[in-house]
Amino acid sequence: MVSCRAMHILTVYVTVVFTLTSFVRSHNEENLYQAKDNLPTMGPAKSVRYLLYDVNPGEGFNLRRDVYMRVANLVKFLNEDEPWILVLPPWGRLYHWQTTHLSAQTKVQWKYFFDVNSLALHVPVIEFEDYLKAVGKPEIDEVYYLQRYKEGWTKWEEKIDIRECVDPPRYQKDSDGKWRGQFFGYEEVYAKKFECMSSQAYLLTFKPFLMKNTTGRSVFLDRAENMIHGQYSEWSREWWTARRSMVFSKHLRDVADKFRQEKLDSNDKDDKTELEVWTQMKRKHGDAKGGPYVAIHLRRKDYLYSHAKEVPSLENAAKIAKTFLKKYKLKKLFLATDANGDDLTHFEKMMKGYEVYYHKVFYPEMTEYFDGATAIMDQWICAHARVFIGSHVSTFTFRIHEEREILGFDQETTFNRFCGDDEPKDCEQPTKWKIIY
Ligand SMILES: Nc1nc2c(ncn2[C@@H]2O[C@H](COP(=O)(O)OP(=O)(O)O)[C@@H](O)[C@H]2O)c(=O)[nH]1
């Protein structure tokens, strides 16, 4: 005899699997390079739970991508024992996204930036909109706001504790007893329970807490950047697996690929950078050749102040770029930057004798996209260059390094950075993180 509760659980499970599968399927059709029979399964027929998260509002796009890897791996480890689905936090209003004519840069779904089916080949994921549909009301059961320990810490030890909020939290209880907060700008969304949680812990430490100390069907971890990779950092297979699943969305890759072909004589066949489903893709260093251009990421804006010592003047950046162009016997330079228009013109003047390309001027169509999308296209084009020079400790640059590791470039062509004017000419170069399968 099947009990009423078991029936309910089964129904919920079947509904979720169906929603998830049809959702993933519709994306498969848009993203034809994906294997259609490689859909995620949900494991045993237990009632599925949802993990939601958000990040400190001040953090940029590329650190957020790193936080995604932590949460995705937490969900992966949870799924070894219970079925959990990761709810993708909508994108919006990032500090750097200042393009004024694009006021619609809120509640942006992940499918706009990433190939959601590729993410789903790592862990079960759904968009926030689909989560709302699946649960049928704008409700989240439990919110935990990760914070530091009030007393600070003297020695490293792993711990998490429910504590009083150290700073005034961005959540308030309304007269109905519902917790109101940011929730990605969805004003109707509320939480039933809210707690501040002091944490000094690796991502894996949250697993027993989520399984034993919470009962909510949906649990939201805010300020998830406080969760640390621990043993699942850059040197681990787990980190790289999560990273490899973060394939950019096809519609953005297509625009960038068109730019590569039309302006930079670059295409996957000649460059030896053809994509496969990430789970089947395994390249060796040196397999990729790259297009006939040098790409640079020249970070300006806030880095001019926060990393003044390591940011080169435009004069020096041009000088270094020319050294690479000569060494690799190339004529074309692709410039990815957040510099302003005057700087761009100035830089171009100094590059006389070479062809300088950047998306804003040479591909006006690209400016129709969100700032996050143009950033991705810039990263994609940098990832396919014969050789790349990046900016010191920029996560924008780091994500390009990783993309090139995935594509199989010789590390000599990837892990280069500009030195600041007062640094030695052979300043310390970026750590060569090696991809692990
Ligand atoms: N299109 C474009 N945007 C950039 C570039 N460099 C920085 N940005 C913008 O500035 C943001 C930088 O913030 P973040 O992603 O946190 O990287 P980080 O601050 O360099 O570590 C990016 O997300 C972009 O919106 C670039 O080369 N091209």
Ligand SMILES: [Mg+2]
């Ligand atoms: Mg940043």
